[in-house]
Amino acid sequence: MKKQFKKVIFLALAGFFLSACGDKKNSQEEDLDKLLDKKTKTMEVADEVVSDIILSIPPPIELASLVQSSGADYSDEILNDLDKIDSYTSGFNRGMALGAMGADLGYVNLYEKTGVSLEYLNGIRKVADDLNIGQFFDFETIKRLADNSHSIDSIVGISTEGFEKMNNYLKEKKRGNISMAILIGGWVESLHIAVQVNKQSQIPNKELIERIGEQKIVFGDINVLLDIYKDDVSLTKVAKDMQKLKSLYNKVSITYEYSDPVTREVDGMLIVEQNTKSIVNIDDETLHAITEEVEVLRNKLY
Amino acid sequence: MKKGLFLLTSFVMILISNITMSQCMDEKLKASCSSLLNSFIFVKSFKVDSGSTEYSYVFSKGTMYMITVCDEAEENNKMVVELYDRAHKLVASSFDKKTGKHYAKIGYPCSATGVYYMKYSFKGGKPGCGVSVLGFKRN
Numbered sequence: 001m002k003k004q005f006k007k008v009i010f011l012a013l014a015g016f017f018l019s020a021c022g023d024k025k026n027s028q029e030e031d032l033d034k035l036l037d038k039k040t041k042t043m044e045v046a047d048e049v050v051s052d053i054i055l056s057i058p059p060p061i062e063l064a065s066l067v068q069s070s071g072a073d074y075s076d077e078i079l080n081d082l083d084k085i086d087s088y089t090s091g092f093n094r095g096m097a098l099g100a101m102g103a104d105l106g107y108v109n110l111y112e113k114t115g116v117s118l119e120y121l122n123g124i125r126k127v128a129d130d131l132n133i134g135q136f137f138d139f140e141t142i143k144r145l146a147d148n149s150h151s152i153d154s155i156v157g158i159s160t161e162g163f164e165k166m167n168n169y170l171k172e173k174k175r176g177n178i179s180m181a182i183l184i185g186g187w188v189e190s191l192h193i194a195v196q197v198n199k200q201s202q203i204p205n206k207e208l209i210e211r212i213g214e215q216k217i218v219f220g221d222i223n224v225l226l227d228i229y230k231d232d233v234s235l236t237k238v239a240k241d242m243q244k245l246k247s248l249y250n251k252v253s254i255t256y257e258y259s260d261p262v263t264r265e266v267d268g269m270l271i272v273e274q275n276t277k278s279i280v281n282i283d284d285e286t287l288h289a290i291t292e293e294v295e296v297l298r299n300k301l302y
Numbered sequence: 303m304k305k306g307l308f309l310l311t312s313f314v315m316i317l318i319s320n321i322t323m324s325q326c327m328d329e330k331l332k333a334s335c336s337s338l339l340n341s342f343i344f345v346k347s348f349k350v351d352s353g354s355t356e357y358s359y360v361f362s363k364g365t366m367y368m369i370t371v372c373d374e375a376e377e378n379n380k381m382v383v384e385l386y387d388r389a390h391k392l393v394a395s396s397f398d399k400k401t402g403k404h405y406a407k408i409g410y411p412c413s414a415t416g417v418y419y420m421k422y423s424f425k426g427g428k429p430g431c432g433v434s435v436l437g438f439k440r441n
Contacts, residue, residue, distance in 0.1 A: 052357065052358070055346060055348070055357060055358075055359070056357070056358040056359050056360060056417065057360060058345065058359070058360050058362065059345060059346070061343070061345075062345065062362060062365065062438060063362075065343075065365075065438070066362065066364065066365070069364075153341065153342075153343050156343050157336075157339075157343045157344035157437075158344075160343070160344050160345065161336075161344050161347075164346065164347065207364065210363070211362070211363075211364075214362065214363070214415040217360050217415065217416060217417065218360055221360070254415070254416075256388070256389075256414060256416070258387075258389070258391075261393050261394060263394055265405075266409070268405070268406075268407070269368075269405065269407040269408070269409050270394060270396065270398075270405040270407065270408045270409065271408075271409040271410075271411075272385070272393055272394040272408065272409065272410045272411075273411070274393060274410075274413060274414075275413055276387065276413055276414040277363075277413055277414055278363055278413075278414035278415045278416060280415075
């Protein structure tokens with residue numbers, strides 16, 4: 001409801017702004033000020049909508065966790081090469097790489113590969129510092145926890161929170177395109193991990209294939225965001241690069257069977273039990289094509 | 303003299319109001335809400351500083367989620383979260399109408415991947431201040 005309300009306001013303000021452009025005014029100076037003010041208001045509402053959609057997208061750690069729980073073996077060959085760090089020169093590229101390394105860090109942490117984890121942590125620190133957002137990632141605490149073999153869940157949680165803080169700061173500083181780059185880089189990398197693990201699997205992993213197909217929902221949200229940012233040159237290029245993947249995901253369908261929820265109290269917590277099911281339909285040919293396309297896309301993006 | 307006192311009172315009230323607003327954004331409230339997650343991994347935090355706020359999130363099948371609800375403990379104005387599925391059908395509420403009990407934690411083992419909606423409001427109907435944290439558990 002809130003999001004819909006904001007979208008209505010956004011469209012109303014955008015319409016008002018556009019109609020104002022056609023009006024004849026006596027003072028040019030006054031016109032410019034008013035237009036800038038209206039444009040700023042329009043952008044502020046758009047930022048809120050963007051922020052809400054970004055908030056609705058799961059962090060890469062969730063997909064990495066599903067990959068791990070599927071019983072797949074760890075493979076560092078599928079991770080993004082840290083030697084490429086110096087090749088990321090623009091803010092946008094750095095954002096993409098930061099998102100990707102964040103996804104890799106989550107994957108590595110879940111498999112408790114402390115040594116590799118520290119390498120990725122250093123990589124993230126360098127790129128985050130280059131983007132002037134390194135202060136929001138608690139590197140020292142994570143390193144200390146990793147060195148002392150503390151709960152991997154705490155390390156993963158603090159890392160995820162660090163990315164949330166970076167995102168909030170970027171929103172505050174109106175650097176939404178960098179937030180988008182981090183989001184897309186993280187999503188593409190986590191999808192890459194999932195499809196590669198599935199590819200390397202000797203027998204078809206039904207659960208993992210289903211998770212790959214379900215990414216259609218998150219990809220839908222990303223496409224909405226890309227549409228909002230259609231005036232951003234870097235993101236327009238990303239949208240173009242993602243066209244083939246979009247057409248492949250159009251072949252995936254998700255259906256639902258609903259059932260009523262039942263609740264019960266366990267140790268002071270309300271537990272909800274529901275048997276509503278989502279059923280993913282993805283054929284082998286589409287899955288293979290998605291696997292190939294994610295590889296191509298990844299090479300283009302970071 | 304009276305005018306001066308009035309201005310001073312107004313200034314103090316504005317100052318108190320600003321402090322209250324800034325406390326709503328306080329990291330301490332978020333931290334205490336995160337601590338309720340126990341063995342669940344932090345995923346996202348949601349700030350609620352108005353009468354009614356709705357956020358959406360893509361929940362994944364096979365994942366156990368926990369939604370924690372924390373407010374400023376203002377009497378008769380507790381924060382409530384209602385979870386709705388993709389069809390906007392109510393799945394659960396942190397407030398049990400039958401018993402009048404408020405739950406600070408909702409556990410949801412998701413069986414259907416999709417967009418879910420978390421609608422936050424305050425029981426007293428007044429604007430309030432709260433934080434909600436979403437966590438997940440590895441299988």
